Amino acid sequence: MSTSHPGRAEPTGARRPYLTFTEPTGRRRTAPVRFGKPSRRDPALPQRVRNGMLDDLGQQCVQVFLSAADAAHPAARALLDTEAGTALQLARTLENTPYAHLFPTVIGYELDTAEPFLLYAAPRGTPAGRTHVMSATDQRVFARDLTLALCLLDGQGLVPRGISPATVLWDGTSVQLWGLEGVARAGRPRTPWGRAPYCSPEQQRGEGLVDARDAVWSAAQVLYQLVTGHPGPADRAPADLAQHRVLDGTLPGAFAPTAGARPSPATLLELLAPGEAGRVALTVTADGARPHQDPYNQALRAKRQAPPAPADEEQAGAGTETGAASETADGLRPGEVLCPYCLEGIQLDLGRLFVPDDQMQYQALDLSRISNPLRREDVMRGAVQQCTADPDFPEHHIPVPYLTHGRPLTVAMIGQSSTGKSHLLTQMIAEITDGGLEPHGVGWQSVNPEQHARFVRERVQPLRGGQVLDHTNALGLSGFARFVESLLLTDARGRVRPVAFFDVAGEDLVRTDGALRFLLGIDALVFVVDPALALPLPQLDEARERVGSQVDRDGDAAFATVLDRLPRKGPYLETPAAMVLGKADLLRFQPPVDRWLGEGPPAALRPDHFLEESGDVHALLRRHAGQAWLRPFDAFRRCTLHIASATGGQENQGRFPAGARPRRVLEPLLSLLAMHGIIEAPGGAASFGVGREAQ
Structure with missing residues (x-):
């Protein structure tokens, strides 16, 4: 090496x-x-x-x-x-x-x-498995120190699964515990780990949830071998335990076959060293990484109490569950949807359909020649319709399924070019197509199969293979923003809704011309924060040096331009929004990032869980980055904050060494879908992101 x-x-x-x-x-x-x-x-x-x-x-x-x-x-x-x-x-x-x-x-x-x-x-001491002679006094100190280590880990919500005579060192005066690669968070599903008899029976089988008392079994086995010179049984208490005075007074319960019947680390420590467990609890708090919550809670309270904006001052149906009322607000006739490009009403017109040929040129589609209904439906799914609602707008085409499933939902990624928002969006869509929304009762299908296949071929597959994606192409002088991918999402009630994703280059997001007109019709926004630009933490210095950037106390310029472009007459923008601290792998050992990156995907939507994460991210940004980076949260009534990593690690010479390993990339979209009612959330769509006042 x-x-x-x-x-x-x-x-x-x-x-x-x-x-x-x-x-x-x-x-x-x-x-x-x-x-x-x-x-x-x-x-x-x-x-x-x-x-x-x-x-x-x-x-x-x-x-x-x-x-x-x-x-x-x-x-x-x-x-x-x-x-x-x-x-x-x-x-x-x-x-x-x-x-x-x-x-x-x-x-x-x-x-x-x-x-x-x-x-x-350098390690301190010799593995317990090599320690042959130890006095009764040393045995008590050894037992106390090992149990003390378990208490300290338990205070952090951590459980050491790798305790064995090889990982517990003794230098004649105290213990040093190694084997930290086997640590797991309490409450997570157990997976088989370790070797008998040192791992608990439940841990051997990989059943239930990780419990601090799993480690009590392991510690008891190490102590037993230290005293007797041989290992104990793998599934019960040793028969000769009563013959050893040091063990008999403290360990009988530690060998119980189930975790619930064993003493906790603190209870065991109290037997070995009365009063020590209390001193540990006073010295080490269970979670010292969540200070500065008051400003976040005050902001939520103000948002709940502020009067809602008039129905016509925000874009159509933002945050509504059905979108029915928004059609009147937008002036759209029945059957029309809002064109995401020119923002005019458009409805299906069978005389304006086109399909791409082998050279990807649009050719007129004559449906009169197709009599088979199945074939006709398949051809229609791959067809597009030319929109002529605004003759002064550049030529543009809309996929037919986008026009035939009710009111579409448009989502825009916002941030400078360095934020990694394209990687985040790519992994977000990849997670959806892998079934990431299914636990929440939502299925998917591509709007346009050819467009989806191209997106997978050009973005998903290279990124999953460890390739760094190119920056999003700029629009040019006469261009306009186009969505990069669109999906049909089917909710638990069987309702289908098209969802389109915009990913615009950072340099275009600071333009003030007509290129950003699409923002006036956007239904949801994802603001991506680059930690290297926002947080003056030393562990980010190398990332800044690598791309030649520096901390910007004034916030993301793209955030400011977009917020200024969105129409607002009331105290808050009513469009659902999410903020994402992206590239979180750069801070994966920094509280509270370490905690949230370790969280698995949610099995069920829990608004309180989203509020808790939002409070942690708000506190981190407010403390280290300043209020300028929280402008989106301050501007939108409903705005959740998230921690995510699209790649799981940093690039090395144009590649991700272990491939791209996404972590928590779907949570921002889950939040937005809940605010729009596509995913049903406790408390309803209107309260998601702001919660409810305590009764």
């Missing part, structure tokens, strides 16, 4: 390879390094380890890394990400406390590279 950072030259005259990595503070560091021979960390795991020396400080270290071959597997990278996130969270939480020594000390990490790695200070 090369220890030189890709793309960085070694200092002139360097005799040893240099290692570049990010420190826990977020600062970048380059240091000369010497490594020994690598070995497997665990035969069942992909990580490898090797001892080393950072020569600038003479600091002994150990590197945990993945070979390029292993790093090509997303599951292997996920393990290293889990270990890094846990180690950094513990380092941040336990800094300046008397408990930090119980866990490995992180020196740095580099994860978005072909051979990702973690760097630790």
Whole structure:
């Protein structure tokens, strides 16, 4: 494994390879390094380890890394990400406390590279499996420290699944717990992990939800082997437990076959060290990453209490469930829909239909020659209609299914060219076509099969293969914004609604001419925040250096232009909106990003969950970026805030080393669909995004 950072030259005259990595503070560091021979960390795991020396400080270290071959597997990278996130969270939480020594000390990490790695200070002690003789007093200290480590993890909602005699080190005075790649969040579905007898019976089977008492079983097994010299049974308490005084007073309940019958880490610690559990609870809070919530709650309260805008001052039907009232507001006749380009009414006209030929040129379609109804319907689905509602507008065509399924819904992606909004939209649509909306009772079909196939071929497949997508093409001097993809969504009641997505280049979003006329008819907006532009955090310095950007305290210029272009007479814009902190993988170890990126897709729509995430993102942006970056939230009555990563990691030489691994990309669209009533949400569409006043 090369220890030189890709793309960085070694200092002139360097005799040893240099290692570049990010420190826990977020600062970048380059240091000369010497490594020994690598070995497997665990035969069942992909990580490898090797001892080393950072020569600038003479600091002994150990590197945990993945070979390029292993790093090509997303599951292997996920393990290293889990270990890094846990180690950094513990380092941040336990800094300046008397408990930090119980866990490995992180020196740095580099994860978005072909051979990702973690760097630790040298381990302290010897694995418990190699400890042969220990006094009764030391056994009690060992048991106390191991249980104390479980309590500290439990206070963060974390459960160590990898506890074994190989991962618990003892230096004669205290314990150090390794194996952090096996940590899972409490309440998540269990998956099989570890080896018997050290993993709990439920963990072996992968049944139920992760519980802190899973780790109590593991700790009890390690303690039993430490005292007796041999492992215990894999599914019950050892028969000779009563023969060992140190174990008999504390561990009988720890070997219960189900987690619910075992003591919690805090209960076990209270038996081993009375009063210690209370001191841990006072020292380490369960969630110290969610301060500054009052301004968000005050803003929601103001939005709930503000009078609604008159029905005719916003675009048609924004936020309504049926859109029926919007037709009158727009002046559309029955059967008409709003053309998303010229914003005039258009309805199906069988005399103006066209289909593309082999050279992608439109040819007139004569339906009179097609008598078979099935064939006729299939041809109609691939046809377009020329819109002539505005003779002064450039020539444009609308897919026929867009005109035949009621009022369409248009969604616009807003942000500068560097925000990654095209990657986000591509992954959002890919998640839909993979069935991501099905748990919420919504199915999909393409509006135009040829357009959809081209979108998959040119955007979805390259991105999933790890290719960085090109920037969105500019409109040019005489162009106008066109939607890049459209789908037919069928809700739980069987209602079909066309949904079209606009992705306009950042340089066009700051134009003030007619190119942005389409915004006047948009039904939903997604504002994408680039963290490198918004947040002056040190871990983002390299991202800024790579693209030659800097922190902008004035907010995204595209946000300001779009907000100024939208018509508003009341206190708020009534169009549903969402803000997304994109490229969140850049901050995946920063609270509260670490928490939300670790959340799986929602099985059911919970408005309170969306409000909680929105409050966290609002607090993060308000604290570090400033109010200018929150202009969309301040402008729209209903605007949820989200954390998402379209790729799961940063590009390296034009590619994503492990492929693009989307995380939480569908949640912003789920919110918008709930606000429009396509997904049914508790409390109704009108309250989604602002909640209801507490009774």
